[in-house]
Amino acid sequence: MRLNTDFVAWFRSVAPYINAFRSKVFVVAFGGEVVADGKFVELVHDLNLLASLGVRLVLVHGARPQIEARLKESQLQTTYVRGMRVTDAATLQCVKESIGRVRVEIEALLSMGLPNSPMANAAIRVASGNFVTARPVGVIEGIDLMHTGEVRKVDTAAVRFRLEQGEVALLSPLGYSPTGEIFNLTLENVAAEAAIALKAEKLIFLMDTDGIEEECGGSSGALLLRELTVAEGKVLLTKLANKAARLSDDAQLYLPFAVKACEGGVSRVHLINRHANGAVLQELFTHSGIGTMISEGPLQNLRDARIEDVGAILQLIEPLEIDGTLVRRNRELLEMEINRFVVVEHDGMIIGCAALYPFPHDKAGELACLTVHSDYRGTGCGDTLLKNVEAKARSQGSKKLFVLTTRTAHWFVERGFLQADVEELPKAKQGLYNYRRRSKVFVKKI
Numbered sequence: 403m404r405l406n407t408d409f410v411a412w413f414r415s416v417a418p419y420i421n422a423f424r425s426k427v428f429v430v431a432f433g434g435e436v437v438a439d440g441k442f443v444e445l446v447h448d449l450n451l452l453a454s455l456g457v458r459l460v461l462v463h464g465a466r467p468q469i470e471a472r473l474k475e476s477q478l479q480t481t482y483v484r485g486m487r488v489t490d491a492a493t494l495q496c497v498k499e500s501i502g503r504v505r506v507e508i509e510a511l512l513s514m515g516l517p518n519s520p521m522a523n524a525a526i527r528v529a530s531g532n533f534v535t536a537r538p539v540g541v542i543e544g545i546d547l548m549h550t551g552e553v554r555k556v557d558t559a560a561v562r563f564r565l566e567q568g569e570v571a572l573l574s575p576l577g578y579s580p581t582g583e584i585f586n587l588t589l590e591n592v593a594a595e596a597a598i599a600l601k602a603e604k605l606i607f608l609m610d611t612d613g614i615e616e617e618c619g620g621s622s623g624a625l626l627l628r629e630l631t632v633a634e635g636k637v638l639l640t641k642l643a644n645k646a647a648r649l650s651d652d653a654q655l656y657l658p659f660a661v662k663a664c665e666g667g668v669s670r671v672h673l674i675n676r677h678a679n680g681a682v683l684q685e686l687f688t689h690s691g692i693g694t695m696i697s698e699g700p701l702q703n704l705r706d707a708r709i710e711d712v713g714a715i716l717q718l719i720e721p722l723e724i725d726g727t728l729v730r731r732n733r734e735l736l737e738m739e740i741n742r743f744v745v746v747e748h749d750g751m752i753i754g755c756a757a758l759y760p761f762p763h764d765k766a767g768e769l770a771c772l773t774v775h776s777d778y779r780g781t782g783c784g785d786t787l788l789k790n791v792e793a794k795a796r797s798q799g800s801k802k803l804f805v806l807t808t809r810t811a812h813w814f815v816e817r818g819f820l821q822a823d824v825e826e827l828p829k830a831k832q833g834l835y836n837y838r839r840r841s842k843v844f845v846k847k848i
């Protein structure tokens with residue numbers, strides 16, 4: 403029974419994400435390591451799930467380990483200039499062979515449809531082709547990088563057409579020039595440019611570490627930065643350039659492209675650990691995610707509630723109504739009183755709310771329904787809501803704010819509320835006081 407209740411609650415909790423993600427373009431980028439170490443099957447199951455929920459998927463793969471192995475086999479030495487491989491004709495041959503092999507393996511795994519597996523009835527159609535036009539990087543520090551290139555253009559019309567047909571687009575780190583040449587590209591360059599050109603909702607980099615982890619020094623280890631704005635990302639990159647910060651190798655590799663993609667209009671870039679079970683699902687379908695999310699501006703904002711927030715508010719307060727912390731409110735009442743509510747939105751999801759009921763005759767206001775989602779408690783969200791309600795009450799001419807609570811007395815006391823008698827409530831409220839519930843009354847002068 404408990405299992406059923408949890409399952410139903412969980413399924414309902416992911417509904418907002420499913421609605422928000424349908425028909426959106428997600429670019430998922432992963433290195434050749436994912437294919438090399440056999441982890442791609444698990445990833446394919448999760449990608450299949452996303453595709454079946456209506457997400458338009460563009461996959462960008464790399465092939466670094468495979469290229470390295472092939473070069474070693476051919477006993478070819480590689481020269482690097484500013485971290486970029488010089489691709490001469492012999493190296494390009496290895497690059498083409500390695501990327502071709504990885505692409506075929508990916509296509510094969512995406513074609514799986516075994517019964518009794520998450521891929522049953524999946525029938526993913528993969529589209530790959532000459533979607534990326536490239537140009538040569540040219541001469542750097544006096545060295546010609548030859549067939550090493552960078553993205554010049556992504557054929558968005560062709561990719562979009564394929565996505566609209568329900569296909570998954572697969573991009574390789576190769577590009578072609580109008581003169582018919584082939585260029586060796588990096589997966590991060592292809593992924594960021596494709597995401598920008600396609601105006602993707604999300605760009606997801608799968609990496610070997612948990613996300614952007616800033617080393618704190620001493621014994622405290624590294625701190626995972628769960629959210630980062632573009633401005634914060636740029637500060638970190640400057641610190642990195644000045645050797646004032648240290649990041650993992652792949653964080654150093656992906657962060658500049660993540661920042662670039664956000665600046666180019668991609669709503670969110672996620673950097674997540676590919677080794678975590680269901681990494682993509684955990685990142686996308688849970689409030690807190692598992693990696694680092696980068697966005698242009700701050701993700702959290704406080705605003706007046708709107709009628710379309712009613713469902714989300716009901717979902718937020720439901721567990722607290724069940725355990726008796728809050729008084730039950732039905733949908734009709736909430737719809738009628740929605741203009742009394744303020745909400746805190748985090749990345750498009752409602753994670754906190756509070757209501758103010760004015761009693762103008764008594765120059766008083768009631769704070770009610772103060773709730774913060776359990777994943778976001780202890781981060782000052784409750785305080786922000788309280789301050790907003792206080793300011794609102796003050797602007798309406800109230801001199802005091804009162805609250806009725808059964809379990810949160812200390813939280814209010816620590817914020818300047820004093821316990822009071824029921825008789826101190828406005829007369830209209832006294833008439834409604836539920837003596838069975840025996841809530842405590844707290845009042846704050848504002």
Ligand SMILES: CC(C)(COP(=O)(O)OP(=O)(O)OC[C@H]1O[C@@H](n2cnc3c(N)ncnc32)[C@H](O)[C@@H]1OP(=O)(O)O)[C@@H](O)C(=O)NCCC(=O)NCCS
Nearest residue numbers: 772773774779780781782783784785806807809810812813
């Ligand atoms: C009360 C509530 C809104 C606070 O939200 P929040 O965003 O966690 O608040 P803040 O981050 O501003 O404050 C967190 C602090 O409050 C403390 N706190 C949380 N709930 C508390 C409670 N019931 N009693 C006393 N202190 C409490 C936390 O321990 C934390 O203190 P710390 O930083 O010293 O550890 C949130 O805990 C909640 O939604 N609770 C359930 C609903 C509820 O009780 N609402 C009030 C109904 S009248």
